[in-house]
Amino acid sequence: MKKILQSSCLSLCLFMLGLALGAVAYAQTPTPAASPAAAAPAPPLAPADAQLKAAAGKAPSMADLAKGDPGGTITGTINDVPAADSKAGVTLPDVANQVGQNKIAANFIWTLVTGFLVMFMQAGFAMVESGLTRVKNANHTYMMNFFVYTCGLFSYWIIGFAIQMGGSAGNSNLGGLNSLTGEHSLTLFGKAWGVFASAGMLLSGHTYDVGVMVIFLFEMVFMDTALTIVTGACAERWKFLAFTVSSIVMGAITYPLYGNWAWGGGWLSQLGTNVGLGKGYCDFAGSGVVHAVGGITALAVCMMIGPRIGKYNRDGSSNAILGHDVSAVLIGCFILAFGWFGFNPGSTLGASANGNLRIGTIAVDTMLAGCTGTMGAILYMWSLKGKPDYSMSGNGLLAGLVAITAPSGFVNTAGACIIGLVAGVLVCLSCSFFENTLKVDDPVGAISVHGTNGLWGVISVGLFADGTSNYGGSWNGVTGNVTGLFYGDPSQLVAQLVGVSTLIGVVFTISMLVNLAIEFFIGHRVSAETELEGLDIPEMGQLGYPEFVFRPEPVMSAA
Amino acid sequence: MAANKQQGSYLTLFWTGATALCAGLAYLAEGFGKLVLVLGLAAVAIGLFGFLKIKPMEGKTGGVPGNPVLKLLGIAVALGGWFVTIAGLHITTSVGGRLIFALVGIGISLVGVLGVLPIAFGKSMAGKSAPSSFAAAKTSMEHSR
Numbered sequence: 001m002k003k004i005l006q007s008s009c010l011s012l013c014l015f016m017l018g019l020a021l022g023a024v025a026y027a028q029t030p031t032p033a034a035s036p037a038a039a040a041p042a043p044p045l046a047p048a049d050a051q052l053k054a055a056a057g058k059a060p061s062m063a064d065l066a067k068g069d070p071g072g073t074i075t076g077t078i079n080d081v082p083a084a085d086s087k088a089g090v091t092l093p094d095v096a097n098q099v100g101q102n103k104i105a106a107n108f109i110w111t112l113v114t115g116f117l118v119m120f121m122q123a124g125f126a127m128v129e130s131g132l133t134r135v136k137n138a139n140h141t142y143m144m145n146f147f148v149y150t151c152g153l154f155s156y157w158i159i160g161f162a163i164q165m166g167g168s169a170g171n172s173n174l175g176g177l178n179s180l181t182g183e184h185s186l187t188l189f190g191k192a193w194g195v196f197a198s199a200g201m202l203l204s205g206h207t208y209d210v211g212v213m214v215i216f217l218f219e220m221v222f223m224d225t226a227l228t229i230v231t232g233a234c235a236e237r238w239k240f241l242a243f244t245v246s247s248i249v250m251g252a253i254t255y256p257l258y259g260n261w262a263w264g265g266g267w268l269s270q271l272g273t274n275v276g277l278g279k280g281y282c283d284f285a286g287s288g289v290v291h292a293v294g295g296i297t298a299l300a301v302c303m304m305i306g307p308r309i310g311k312y313n314r315d316g317s318s319n320a321i322l323g324h325d326v327s328a329v330l331i332g333c334f335i336l337a338f339g340w341f342g343f344n345p346g347s348t349l350g351a352s353a354n355g356n357l358r359i360g361t362i363a364v365d366t367m368l369a370g371c372t373g374t375m376g377a378i379l380y381m382w383s384l385k386g387k388p389d390y391s392m393s394g395n396g397l398l399a400g401l402v403a404i405t406a407p408s409g410f411v412n413t414a415g416a417c418i419i420g421l422v423a424g425v426l427v428c429l430s431c432s433f434f435e436n437t438l439k440v441d442d443p444v445g446a447i448s449v450h451g452t453n454g455l456w457g458v459i460s461v462g463l464f465a466d467g468t469s470n471y472g473g474s475w476n477g478v479t480g481n482v483t484g485l486f487y488g489d490p491s492q493l494v495a496q497l498v499g500v501s502t503l504i505g506v507v508f509t510i511s512m513l514v515n516l517a518i519e520f521f522i523g524h525r526v527s528a529e530t531e532l533e534g535l536d537i538p539e540m541g542q543l544g545y546p547e548f549v550f551r552p553e554p555v556m557s558a559a
Numbered sequence: 560m561a562a563n564k565q566q567g568s569y570l571t572l573f574w575t576g577a578t579a580l581c582a583g584l585a586y587l588a589e590g591f592g593k594l595v596l597v598l599g600l601a602a603v604a605i606g607l608f609g610f611l612k613i614k615p616m617e618g619k620t621g622g623v624p625g626n627p628v629l630k631l632l633g634i635a636v637a638l639g640g641w642f643v644t645i646a647g648l649h650i651t652t653s654v655g656g657r658l659i660f661a662l663v664g665i666g667i668s669l670v671g672v673l674g675v676l677p678i679a680f681g682k683s684m685a686g687k688s689a690p691s692s693f694a695a696a697k698t699s700m701e702h703s704r
Contacts, residue, residue, distance in 0.1 A: 245570070303676055497644070505644070541562070
């Protein structure tokens with residue numbers, strides 16, 4: 001990375017120097033006087049090329065390099081720039097090509113490494129979800145989090161990616177992605193609206209392309225994050241077969257559809273160009289696309305599957321069912337917070353392009369929102385319930401991170417703090433609402449963390465976007481900076497609300513219908529006998545903690 | 560029923576069929592693409608039929624069946640709210656007007672999702688439907704109550 005950056009800088013400097021010298025030289029070139037037809041001298045060397053030759057002459061020799069470079073001052077020179085014609089040496093076009101390739105290389109590395117960070121979040125989810133469930137279901141919960149990666153990845157490869165990103169050509173950060181041009185549109189009211197795409201199934205044909213592979217990896221790990229949200233909400237009673245099929249379908253259809261509408265050139269992203277709503281629907285890193293889709297699907301399945309046996313008493317009051325491992329929960333939360341540095345800053349899809357140096361701000365916004373989310377949840381619980389509850393503290397951190405995901409690319413640090421703080425309190429209120437009012441049993445609080453705060457994150461773009469970020473001059477094809485209501489553009493808020501309406505109205509409906517079909521063919525819930533015994537032995541064949549001795553669970557106090 | 564070999568076999572068939580289906584779609588323009596598509600569809604259908612066949616083996620669950628009509632109503636209301644939001648984009652060009660339509664649409668959808676559907680699914684309190692056999696469990700909260 002360091003080498004590439006050094007090389008990039010040097011190449012860029014040389015390129016600019018060459019251009020500047022070329023311009024000066026052009027300006028100073030005297031008008032050729034009429035000269036006698038004498039023998040023409042050898043054509044003068046172009047000034048830029050002369051400079052390059054001079055630089056090559058001054059570059060450290062092989063003998064110098066053989067002595068070692070402990071200070072890192074002589075490694076990476078003009079000699080590392082490949083010349084198209086070795087006899088002519090390095091020329092200006094060679095330097096220009098190298099600069100271009102270095103830009104794409106830096107962006108590839110950035111996007112891939114941040115994608116790897118997001119992939120590691122699966123470990124965090126597994127720990128959080130398993131830690132919040134009972135020991136008799138630990139193996140089952142861990143296995144759902146493990147296997148969802150496979151289910152999602154495979155279905156995304158065979159069709160999901162094509163539906164989502166198959167029409168998204170035009171990202172110069174990753175070399176153009178020119179082979180992804182398969183968006184299918186519907187013409188309504190005289191405007192074309194993207195609905196789904198189709199290029200890139202099985203990454204075959206002309207999508208067998210280096211840039212496409214990078215965007216596939218990055219988008220895939222995002223998709224898998226959405227899928228794993230559902231496993232937490234439905235833990236301790238979800239049949240493994242039903243979970244598998246539900247995850248396959250979600251990775252193949254539900255998630256990619258909304259992903260296309262927001263990120264793949266679909267109709268939500270066209271709200272700016274087609275009906276003049278701000279810069280179209282803006283979701284920088286996926287509060288809506290990833291988290292709200294996951295949370296809303298979790299709500300649909302959770303309603304369908306019903307609460308765990310023993311969660312509610314006959315009078316409707318609820319019992320607290322405690323998780324088995326505080327350390328797993330809190331370490332898992334830290335792993336997730338770490339992975340979020342891939343989620344948000346990585347969503348620039350590059351570190352070397354116009355506006356991409358904002359990755360520093362995005363990372364700080366992410367940290368701050370997580371911090372204030374934790375603060376909000378702890379202070380709320382401590383003030384109102386008397387104890388700084390660990391599970392809500394962890395959920396507060398995650399809620400802040402979820403909420404800042406969409407606005408992270410568009411807001412300042414004060415905005416990030418407010419968004420996180422609101423999220424931290426909101427997650428406590430939302431958990432209580434779903435558990436006590438709606439009687440939806442969500443063992444880990446996934447619906448509130450990801451669903452409620454995903455929607456809050458989407459809305460907060462329309463409120464707090466400060467109009468200072470500019471990633472190449474336009475967003476969703478609309479020139480200018482993304483600006484929210486508090487900074488002068490109320491139409492951006494409307495675009496965000498259309499996104500929220502789509503999540504609650506359409507994504508929820510699709511999720512509900514898909515899972516009703518699964519309920520018909522398979523049935524989501526394990527038998528009552530299995531549920532009471534614990535899912536580890538009946539569903540997985542082995543206990544998560546085989547040397548533990550199970551004891552009757554303690555009497556739970558009514559909440 | 561718990562996990563068993565039949566589940567594994569039908570899942571394998573379903574997944575293979577889904578893969579073939581997508582491969583068929585990807586290469587639909589070519590001759591073998593259509594054949595693969597048909598084979599994939601058949602495998603998916605057989606897989607689903609297999610799931611349906613073994614479903615009764617699961618036994619009684621802790622959930623409650625709910626009200627199918629209310630379920631459909633809830634889904635319709637949720638989707639209807641979105642139509643209101645979208646209609647607002649074309650009915651008016653003013654930002655304020657569109658904002659109101661969007662908020663009304665979201666409100667309607669929320670009525671469907673948070674108002675109608677929880678009732679449709681019985682606000683399902685497992686305790687209500689718990690048969691007496693649950694009390695025999697060794698490690699259940701039901702037992703401890």
